[in-house]
Amino acid sequence: MNTIREIGTIRKKWRDRLPIALVFPHLYSVGMANLGFLSLYETLNREEDLVCERFFWSEDLSRLRSLESERPLRDFALVLFSVPFEADYPRVLQILLAAGLPLNPRKRRLPVLAGGIALWLNPRPLFPFLDGFLLGELEALNRALIEALRKGGENKPLLLEQLSRVPGFLHPEGPFPVNIAKAPELRRPLVSHLRSPEAEFGECQLVEVTRGCGQGCRFCAAGYLYRPPRRPPADTFPEIFSELAPGVKVGLIGLEFLPQEEIVTFARELLRRGHGLSFSSLRVDALREELKELFSGTRTLTLAPEAGSPRLRRIINKRLPEETILSAARRLKTWPVRRLKLYFMFGLPGETEEDLRAIAQLAGKIRELSGKEITVSLSPFVPKPWTPFQWARFEDPEILKKKARFLKRLLLRQGIRVSLESVRMARLQALLSRGKEDLAPLLTGLARGEPLSRLLRTPPDSIRPIFSGFEPGSPLPWEEVVRTGLDRDFLFQEWEKALRAEESPPCPSTRKCRRCGACLTLYGSS
């Protein structure tokens, strides 16, 4: 950790300050590309009486120390995990074990909390290990959280009592359900200031231009969880220019819901000011000619058709006709990018062999029309809570492996490169995203390095529906503890439409809309 190069590190003296350990349960490179984690670090350190230092997971945890002052985890008054992915849960436990902290919260003097989008989906698998969860957006938690930290200080029972008044705080013993705290308005774009060449996307400052996406892709948990889509007023965008370091690359997040003209205007201004650009994601149907100039410094462009056949794209509500994809590919021929990375999922509900063949055919056509090098990235589909696919089963891992081999063969035969997400990791994600507290022995075993297959020889009861599908009439484990503002009836109607391969329109993004329930929950009936 000592050799890490970064700009913007905040080092504060500890005297008369409450020390908070902010822990990212993954590699430094991944954490440094996470805007939520970076923003929380800056927010806590802006408070005069708090000092926040970072910890990251690494393969070797034998010398787990904070990055800023090299202190051990035990020296802090509070541990706060930022958890964006379910697959990080075993690493949360590994960090506690490496720090010599008991996994049982009752046996621990130090309060250990966690937040992050994976936990909004379903925090239950971590209930046996943590003292509490902060479920909500930073803007919505911010002041109340800081006040609770101040009043609770180093006294764990007092801190937990104070936290129980913070919107979005969930104690593993209840009361349930807890509403996820969201900000009705975004005052201005969120910008990160800490940067490192070792971050996943290289040395850049991240800028969130909109939050949430109303496209309604039925597999996308983030798309549903961050509803309603929100954006800061357009006249606040120029405010951030003064916060960007000269010539720094800017990573734009949340472009899916920004009108095309605004993307172009904002990005042009950044280029004019000498910044490089990187785009987290762009819809295939947004690739118009006007955007070409913005990609002059980009080598690889990522596109996500997600499914190969038009029927399967209707099932997942991607709303992307074949011709739109092909004309985008034709247009890309003259663009300066060298490589295209195409994302596809397999193991989707209603998938047939023809749908798998369609992936290889579509990738082949895109290569022919665009003239670019193509890499196809294949991921086994994992149904997520709070999406219309929350009732769906996770495909049998043996069948997924067969499908992966079949797809790989078809693509390699055409000379198309393939990158494949492991079925093992997808199975783990599937278990952790829709599982319950009875996964505790499995999580503990994983944290101690036992193989998943051995741990699943005596599977807990709650995992059966993950592989067979959840009953539509029964309460779902995550619904019992959290509320996202989304109507169950809306999600179920979307599930039924998926089974009929019917599309739905995108979110109209008007506060008076009552379609999915998110606007009524956030803005009320006024």
Ligand code: SF4
């Ligand atoms: S209620 Fe309507 S406008 Fe609001 S998030 Fe849902 S679909 Fe979009």
